[in-house]
Structures are given as structure tokens and as C-alpha cells.
Amino acid sequence: MPERESEQKLDTRLQAVPIPGDLLRRLRGITVLTDEELDHRLRSVPTPRGLVERIRRVVADEETDRQLRDVPPRPQVVARARVIPMRRRRSAVGRLALAASMLIALGAGYFSALGGLLSIFRPTPRDPISVVFIDEGPLEIISPTDNTVTIVPTPGVDHLAVTPDGSISREPEFVLIQTIQSLDPGPAGELFQEIGTVWRPTDNWLLLRWGVLGYSYHETEVLPDLRTTTVPMARGIKAPLARGFDREFLYSRGINPPVLVASDGSSRSINAPLATDTSSLDLARRLIAEGRLPHPEQVHAEHFVAAMDYQYAPAKPGSLAIRTAAGASVFSPGAAGLVQIGVKAGVPDKRTLPATDLIVVLDTSNSMNWEGKLDAARRGLEGFVKHLGPDDRFSLIVFNDEVFHVVDEAGPDDAEEIVGLLEHLRARGGANLGSALQLALSAAFGNSSESQPARRLVLITDSVSALSRDESRAIEGMLRETALANFRFDVFDLSSEREPAGALVSLTAPSDGLVRSVRTADQVCWSLVETLTGDSSLVASEARLHVQFNPKAVAAYRLIGHEATDLGGLLPASVESDLRVGQEATALFEVWLYPNDENDVATVRLQWTEPESGQSRSAPEQRISRIQFATSFDGAPICLQAAAIAAEMGEILRQSFNFSVPSQNVYLFRPKPRSLDEVLTATRRVNRQLAERADFQRFVSLVERASRISTERRASLARAGARGIIRGRWRESRD
Missing domain, CATH: 3.40.50.410 (von Willebrand factor, type A domain)
Known part of the structure; x- marks a missing residue:
């Protein structure tokens, strides 16, 4: 049956279906429902079992989600999230092969075209004259042209020859072969010769016209030896990926900020470098003698601290010992304390050369x-x-x-x-x-x-x-x-x-x-x-100092010096040091303590490798307590007084800041004074034994000479303000 006829029959059957009598009435009733009636009918619909309980659980989950969003992410997760995913790239070998093949193809085409152009102007050389020597029979010269070669005998010179019968005969000696000049080229040949002589596109026309200018080198002169350039040294320690460390402040101002201990568990410990280098202070000595001050970026406070002779108590021969001191900071207005951690290397009892x-x-x-x-x-x-x-x-x-x-x-x-x-x-x-x-x-x-x-x-x-x-x-x-x-x-x-x-x-x-x-x-x-x-001076290699601060007693701490340079930020200097006989190394911290009765402030651990045996050794763990802190600068240990004065001079020359910590999540910063007057005042308050030492007197004279040289502070570092952790982020407010 055709498809069209089947559709007509289907329509006829559908039209014949009877309509219920009340259908039209019900349809008209739907259109006249009021809002109250519609709401009543909707409310009369039965609710599925368990729907209300599921909706209540969804509302409770939203509160859980909000609490989860407020949990700070782990530093490792943040570090991985900052890594920008790279798109899939082709193999380096494949890209290199493709580039090489394209370069070869382009070069071959270029040189082929250039060779074709040059071949047009290149004159065609004539065939050379061929000379054939025949060993048997009389000497004959064969040439494409006639009479082009003549044999010229030398007059008056005879050549003695031995005949087969033993007699001697005289024969003329032919000593010269002269070639008759070939035919002169025609007009076309002369043109090609001139083009080949004059037109040389690869020659430098400036050199051909003006000659070589500049210094003329003579064979008797000796060139100086080449010198290699030095690579900038990596300095400072790597900034920790901890919530309590303000990396933005370090990168913008080049100064280590306080580390807030309560913000993150990873902020409570640090591997402190043992500085023995004094190059920054040596440079400052030379510049001050010339009437100048070093640039702030040339100053490293840890070098000033390392230059002082603290005369720590001696250690056992062939080993290292920890020496600590603590007291109030005379230069900080924020009620900060100073903690000095020193390491002393022992002196051997015997040596190869007694005298x-x-x-x-x-x-x-x-x-x-x-x-x-x-x-x-x-x-x-x-x-x-x-x-x-x-x-x-x-x-x-x-x-x-x-x-x-x-x-x-x-x-x-x-x-x-x-x-x-x-x-x-x-x-x-x-x-x-x-x-x-x-x-x-x-x-x-x-x-x-x-x-x-x-x-x-x-x-x-x-x-x-x-x-x-x-x-x-x-x-x-x-x-x-x-x-x-x-x-x-x-x-x-x-x-x-x-x-x-x-x-x-x-x-x-x-x-x-x-x-x-x-x-x-x-x-x-x-x-x-x-x-x-006659012996090696090395006592310990790869010495590492680890300091663990107590979060119940310490609100914040700050390592003085050791700021990372631009290169140090990418390739930070190693915190491990080599110590030699009788050598001293010092790390200096500013600390802010809670006003409570917690006695333990920090724990210090020291490990190193013995150079001869390669075995790992460690010093007894040492505890720093609150009772070690001297209440005034005058009553502080001599070594701490010397370290505080040296560090303050370096901090002022570097244009650092005075810090204070009013709460566990906020610190204040204010530029240090431009002059060294406070440092000179502190030198007059030191212990008498320290004041009478010749090395300290030389340092005081250096401070006096530097104080007479005026300095201007950079505008970017001349502002004070406050920084704190607000809603999980470091924020700043300026005075």
C-alpha cells in the first residue's frame, strides 16, 4: 500500500475516536484556577519519602565546604600548584633534525642559484697544449698547432755522449724549451677576462679601496694572556616556603623579615649558615679609607659578625663545640632579644713540625x-x-x-x-x-x-x-x-x-x-x-647548624644577614661550612618572646663530617633557656656585645629596618637611622675587657671614620609600615 494512503486512513481513524464528555469542561477549569487553588493542589501532591532529610544534609554540607575552604593549603601543594604545566613539545632531536634538513635544503638551493649566475660570466678556458714524450726513437713534440714549440740550443756548450762502439761524441745540449705565445683573445674573450678580474662579489670593497685601518700587529709583539671572568657568587639562604615567612618583603626590600612561628609548623626551625667570610667588611674598610661608603647591596651583615674575635671557650682537639649567649637588643625598640650561637673548632695537641x-x-x-x-x-x-x-x-x-x-x-x-x-x-x-x-x-x-x-x-x-x-x-x-x-x-x-x-x-x-x-x-x-x-688545617667539613625554636615561648625570630642575592635566589649558597683549627663561626638571631613562664627558647644541634675518616659526628644537643637572657646591654656577655655592635653597623650600611612584633600574626618595620651615632654610643658602654682589646679598638676607629661620611637612604626603603597575615595572605599598611 502506498505510504500516502496509509497516512490518510490513520488520520480518519484518529478523527473517529470519541471525546469524553467532561474533557472540555476539565480543560476550561484549568485556565480559571487562582493562585490559592494552584498552591493548594500543589501542596496536596505527596512528598517523596526521605526528600526533606536529604535537603537538610545538603545544607549541612555547605557549612562543611565553607570550613574546608578556610583551611590553609600545605606549602608543598602551593609550590606544586605554582608550576605552570607545559604543553607537550616535540622531541629536541626531531626539531633539531628538521631545522638542519631545512637549512641544508635552503643552502643548497641558494648556492646552486648563485653558481648558475656565476657560470654565465665565467670565461671558458682553452684546452692546454699537450706534450707527448716518446721514449724510443728521436724526440718529437706533438702539438695541436704547428710551429708552436721550438728547441733553442745553448751556444758554446757541448754535451759528451758515449757511442755504442765506446767512442765519445759531442752533441749540442738542449737546455730550454720555449713555447710560442698562443693567439690573442678576441673581443668576447677580452670581455670575459675583464669580468673575471674586476667583478668579485665576495670581496670587501671597503678594504679594497681604503686598505686595512687600525693598529698594525708586528711579529715581535707579545699578546697579553686572556683572563677569565668571574661568576657572581651565590649568597644567602633559600627563602622557606612557609606561611610565616614574608617572601614579598624579602624580594622587594632585600632584607630578611621576622618569621612568625605560630603561623606554620615548618617556620619553627632553620638550618643556620655558619659564616666565616669577611669580604664585605674588607671592602668597606678600603672604601672608607678612600672617603666613601659601600653601596647597600655590597654590604652583608653576616660578614661584619664573622670578622669579630669572640674568644669562645676552646673545644676538644679535632672536634667542634657549641657556644651560646643571649640578651636584650640595645638597638631594637621593639623589645627584641638577641641570641648568639657560636661554633668553635678545636686545636690539635700535636703537629708534624713542632717548631x-x-x-x-x-x-x-x-x-x-x-x-x-x-x-x-x-x-x-x-x-x-x-x-x-x-x-x-x-x-x-x-x-x-x-x-x-x-x-x-x-x-x-x-x-x-x-x-x-x-x-x-x-x-x-x-x-x-x-x-x-x-x-x-x-x-x-x-x-x-x-x-x-x-x-x-x-x-x-x-x-x-x-x-x-x-x-x-x-x-x-x-x-x-x-x-x-x-x-x-x-x-x-x-x-x-x-x-x-x-x-x-x-x-x-x-x-x-x-x-x-x-x-x-x-x-x-x-x-x-x-x-x-705541616698538617692540614681542616678540622670539620660539611658542618651544619640546626636551630629549633619553641612556639610556646617564641612569637617570631629573625636571622641577621644571609639575605639571598639575585643569583642566590636561584642557586642559594650552601648552609654547610668547613671549619679549621681554632676557627670560630657565629649565627645571630633577633627573637621576640611571649610574656609567659615558658623557659625553653630553642634547641641547637650541630653535625659535621670528619675529614680523615669521612664519618659523621655531632656535638651534644644544647638548649637555650629564658634565664640566659641578660636584662641589659651592659650586663650582656662580652661576645654578645661585640656581635651586636658589628651587626648593627652592617645593618645600617645595608639600610635595614628595626622590627617589632605586637601580635603573633603582625610585625612592624621602621627604617634604621642613617647615622652611626647609636653604634658609637654603644661602643662606650661595652665591657672594659672588650674595650681594651686592640682588635675592637680598630673596629671602633672604623666606625668613627664611617660616621663622618654622610649617606643617603633609598626612597624605597625610607618608609615604615606594618605587615601581617590577613585572611591567609600577607598584607601591608604604611604609616
């Missing part, structure tokens, strides 16, 4: 002024004289244009006088190295001591270029003739070269000496100590 006569020849020529070389040598010698034993003797010869024997066989009791002499050394003039070494050798072998101690001669210089070849040979000869079993000549090279100069190696070879490359005052000091004792 040594050491003669140091120090270069004080003009070249030692560059890059602070003389200052590094002077500071290294100042630290070295503290390690002289009772049977050691120390002599010092300085030279520039002239030679001076300034110290002769001094002992450990003369250390302060030696330091005073070193302070007056200045670099000037040339370098009379030959006379200085001759005087030093005479002094080394002129001693007629019955004990015959070990003799050591050390040259500290940055170059031996002033030593002529004849003088060098003479010095080498003297060393060979006077070389004994207990004598050695070493050279400490202060130059920036990686490899020692050949002249230095040849000077030390006769006595089996060493050439040491030194850069800093610490390297000079410990190299001299190893030369004096």
Missing part, C-alpha cells in the same frame, strides 16, 4: 692595590699570627722599590705588635723582588740555632714579571746550593690566573716547594698555618 722558622716575603708594589690584594694578604697575616706556637719564629720582609726587614724572629707574644705594623703597610712603587729574595735567603740560613727547626720561606705576590732572567737564574742557583732537608720555599700567588706562571714553578722546584693560588684573606691565613705546622 718552625717562617719568613714571609710580602709584595707591596703598586700592582697589589688592584682588587684588594694587599688588603687580603694583610688580613690573612693578621689571622695567621694568632696560630704561632711557643717555639715558632716569624719574620716579615716587605718590598717595593726598596726592601724592608720589618719583623725579625717574632714569637706569639708579639702578635699584637705585628698586627699594628701590618695596618701601616701601603702599596706603592715597583717590585725589587730579586733583592728581597736574596735578603730572605740570607736570613733563613743565617740563623745558627742549636735546635735547627724547620725553615720555611713564603713569597706572597701577584706577579714575578719584575724578576729578570738573570735574577731568576741566580735565585734558582742560590736555592739549589742552600737547599737542605728541612727547608722549603713556597709561593702564594694572588693573581687571578687559573694556572701558576712558569717562573713561579721554576723558583720553587729546587726545594720541592708549592705554588698555591690564593684569593681571599682566609685562604692566605690557612695556607700559612699549614706551612707552619
